[in-house]
Amino acid sequence: MTNSSPGAAGPVAGADGHPGEDLLASYAAGTAGTVTVWSVEAHLTGCARCRSALSAHVDAERLAHNRSVLLVRAAIGDGSRVRRVLRRCGLPDHVLGLLAATPSLRRSWLLSVMGVLAVVAGEAAAVRYGWITAGSPGIIHGYPGQNLAPFLLVGPLLVLAGVAAAFLPMFDPACRLAAAAPFSGFALLLARSVSALTAALVPVAAAAFLLPGPGWLPVALLLPSLALSAFALAAATVLPPRAAAVTAGALWAVPVLLLAATHVPLVIVQWHAQSACAAVLIASAVVLFLRRDRFELGWMR
């Protein structure tokens, strides 16, 4: 025998200082107690003879099964860094697994959102500081928020697009599987939509914060973004999903463009509009809750 260290087995050691055959068999079968397992493993790390003896007790089929399961776990992996952090925060792993199929949480989508925001915010800053002029010659310049109109239009629409991508079947190639699965369609919809909403709101609010404009703008965009997203989800219980998303987008774009044309774009995020958004949000939430069964029927009809 070479490289053996009889004393290492501690309380599990037999008369010769090595674990007996019965003990190795119970360790291999996974029936040994926790303390015994620790002691045997401490011994095995330093004893080639016992490692060799252990192999005679191992069920080859069970070993192969465990190996294949371990390989699959390695192939699935722990997910992204964000997923690991959220798991440590207590979010269930299986819910985070469902979000992996949400296109608006993918890096390419979020980079696109940030790209659009950079262009719109850059244009707003350029107008504000007079590097370029807005609109055509002859129109009135210098009204409050004239540089913000494109951003006011695009910001909530980007949030809406993220939420729409989270629930539109056209963005989920495996949606037929989700429709035939027992996992609640409404829960899946909410998990995806809330995560997409959060992921889109962060860069929109950050851009609003960095823009030369009123300091309250990041907060003022919150309610319209929530209201639009909730309206789209509620409308999807009545209309085809794509029509619901387009209707919600139009509900925002039309008044913003009209107000921008009349040189009062900031009205869309001021007091009266905020009240209207709150009403839409509450009404949409009620409709969504009452008609939540529509998301359990399968999304094909």
Place this chain on the structure above:
Amino acid sequence: MDEMTRSVRTAAVRVDGLSRRYGATRALDEVDLTLERGITGLLGPNGAGKTTLLSILATVSEPDAGRVLVFGLDPREAAERVEIRRRLGYLPQELGYHRHFTVAGFLDYVAILKEITGRRRRAEEVARVLAAIGLERRARTRIRALSGGMRQRLGIAQALLGQPDLLILDEPTAGLDPEQRLRFRELLSDLPGDPVIVLSTHQADDIAAICPQVVVLLQGRLHFAGTPSDLAATAAGRVWAADQRETRAHLSWRGGDSRWRHIGDHPPAGAELVTPTVEDGYLLLSHASGAR
């Protein structure tokens, strides 16, 4: 209790008067059907209503009229629909994939949808179906890097997750090479628990090889339900082999032995009657219905 009443009560899946329209097109027209445990093959040309029927059985689509009972459960009731889905494995005809997923990641995702929430249990299930379908070595491969045949096998693998009691496979052998088709037959034959398996296919030899029951749908209507040998027997006395072509035959083609095989009622001179196959029976049925 008479035989019919007993069979209705014990049928795993029962379909009564099922109809479904897409605009002006009648995809299913008052289909009545009972399915027992074991494998049932669904034959029919493109547009016959096979996919519509299977998607209704899979609770993905709703019928316009008629009723479905799966293991005595009615999919119109929310709680019963969920219970059916818990016992279901479904391979749609055109299964889309999240192409950035790995093979194992995709199966893990589907396992979550099937309410297998524990990580260890999911990994065991994914390992089991990967081994069953022979894709263990591809666990880390991105779906976009898989061949068409491998994607089809992945689709079959996801349907097997959770050891379903009702397995609905819409054209599962499309894109599989001959060896993979044979392995697929072996896989279905070895499934534990005697599940109800419904598979649609254009391959009559698949039906003859593994299906104790066969159903023929033509233009949205049920035209035959019985055993493959019964379907073949419908062509008895109407299939001929001859050295010349007969233009009045419903169908005729030259076989590997250079002789012409005719299906129809007009045998050419010197023709010999041959034993009909499942395919012959199916072709005669579809010709008689005007589906071809």
